[in-house]
Amino acid sequence: MSEQSTHQKVALVTGANKGIGRGAAEQLAELGMTVFIGARDPRRGAEAAEALRAAGGDVHAVTLDVTDPATVGEAAQRIEERSGHLDVLINNAGITGSGQVSPQDAHDQIPSSVDLDMVRAVFETNVLGVIAVTNAMLPLLRRSSAPRIVNVSSHAGSLTLTSDPDGPFTALLPSAAYTPSKSALNALTVQYANELRKDGILVNAVAPGYVDTDSNNHTGFLTVAQGAAVLVRLATLGVDGPTAGFFSEEGPLPW
Numbered sequence: 001m002s003e004q005s006t007h008q009k010v011a012l013v014t015g016a017n018k019g020i021g022r023g024a025a026e027q028l029a030e031l032g033m034t035v036f037i038g039a040r041d042p043r044r045g046a047e048a049a050e051a052l053r054a055a056g057g058d059v060h061a062v063t064l065d066v067t068d069p070a071t072v073g074e075a076a077q078r079i080e081e082r083s084g085h086l087d088v089l090i091n092n093a094g095i096t097g098s099g100q101v102s103p104q105d106a107h108d109q110i111p112s113s114v115d116l117d118m119v120r121a122v123f124e125t126n127v128l129g130v131i132a133v134t135n136a137m138l139p140l141l142r143r144s145s146a147p148r149i150v151n152v153s154s155h156a157g158s159l160t161l162t163s164d165p166d167g168p169f170t171a172l173l174p175s176a177a178y179t180p181s182k183s184a185l186n187a188l189t190v191q192y193a194n195e196l197r198k199d200g201i202l203v204n205a206v207a208p209g210y211v212d213t214d215s216n217n218h219t220g221f222l223t224v225a226q227g228a229a230v231l232v233r234l235a236t237l238g239v240d241g242p243t244a245g246f247f248s249e250e251g252p253l254p255w
């Protein structure tokens with residue numbers, strides 16, 4: 001590995017072939033980072049990487065299904081071979097469990113009638129997948145001088161916001177799958193931050209806001225670039241940046 005490649009900033013964004021993850025990958029590439037686009041479908045990953053390379057970015061696709069340990073391990077190996085280290089991990093891959101229906105409009109997530117297999121699938125991707133990817137990438141992150149981990153959560157994951165009887169969430173349908181998966185991701189963020197604080201690895205959760213993507217059938221009012229901005233901000237924190245925090249683009253959020 002050359003000295004130049006040691007100092008070149010390297011990022012991995014999971015679920016980056018489209019949506020907010022792709023937007024974050026694009027912005028990190030514009031900042032000059034080498035960006036690995038994690039995609040469970042190699043063709044879709046290659047197409048996204050090709051498009052971002054055409055725009056001038058140093059972007060590469062890596063096959064990564066966060067629920068498939070073999071691809072997680074192979075992705076870490078591929079990044080090690082190509083770059084030798086990792087500075088930024090954005091755990092962005094996520095599913096609603098209800099296809100393209102926004103979780104707060106999804107009748108199949110109502111707690112008293114939810115299908116447990118759907119809950120399992122959502123937690124497998126949104127929570128266990130984050131543990132699998134983070135643990136596989138930690139050896140590479142430990143070789144960075146400023147490692148940052150960003151977990152893509154949601155305002156819906158905030159117990160404070162969702163339990164406020166006067167807040168906007170009471171008007172929405174309750175969810176026993178997506179919403180608690182993001183609360184669990186928030187809890188996980190704090191636990192990783194506590195473990196890794198002594199090593200200088202900053203770990204934070206972010207809420208992108210309601211973004212126009214496939215995951216809500218394009219009902220979101222923010223652009224992908226607007227939604228991705230907070231991911232990139234937390235991925236590029238300075239040495240005195242926060243850890244164990246939860247942020248939207250407007251500022252800190254309550255857990």
Ligand code: NAP
Binds near residue numbers: 021039220
């Ligand atoms: P999206 O357009 O549906 O993109 C989701 C991405 O995750 C896709 O690339 C998808 O890959 C990937 N993915 C799903 N399961 C995966 C798996 N097992 N392994 C690897 N990749 C997987 O959704 P989005 O709106 O951009 O969502 C991105 C993140 O933001 C999610 O964590 C979501 O919960 C969060 N979020 C979104 C909003 C919003 O308003 N959009 C609000 C709050 C939080 P495929 O293309 O193969 O399906």
